[in-house]
Amino acid sequence: MEELYAVTDLLYKGGSPMPSRDLTENEAIALAEGTKPHKPWCIVKNWIWVDLEVSLEAQEAIQKTGYSPVMMYAHYVINDSKGRFNRGDWVRSTPLLTFAEQCLFETRNTIYVLTGEGTRKNAKPSTLMKIF
Secondary structure (H helix, E strand, O other): OHHHHHHHHHHHOOOEEEOOEOOOHHHHHHHHHHHOOOOOEEEEEEEEEEEEOOOHHHHHHHHHOOOEOEEEEEEEEEEEOOOOOOOOOOEEOOOEOEEEOOOEEEOOOOEEEEEOOEEEEEEOHHHHHOOO
């Protein structure tokens, strides 16, 4: 039951407000395509920036691979360039590769365009991975 509470808290309990850019869908598409034209993109809103609670050793190991111990969850997909997600779906990212322009959350396979204000929270990787 504790795991269920952890997931519920992550998804619905308040966190620290985190501003992003207030972009229209067309502006978000243009920004993503202008950044890395051949990389798939996904525009989201109602998102959560998740700082993963990992040991210092795990954090260093993740950073040695070029990633950061951060993932993103969005309650609402606006548009996806490859049709992997429908409007209104939720999405969970893989670890963060780069963050730019106050809204471009890049992972190995996707550039997520974070629109509107989101929330920043901490969570164990196991909690986030229970959302599928």
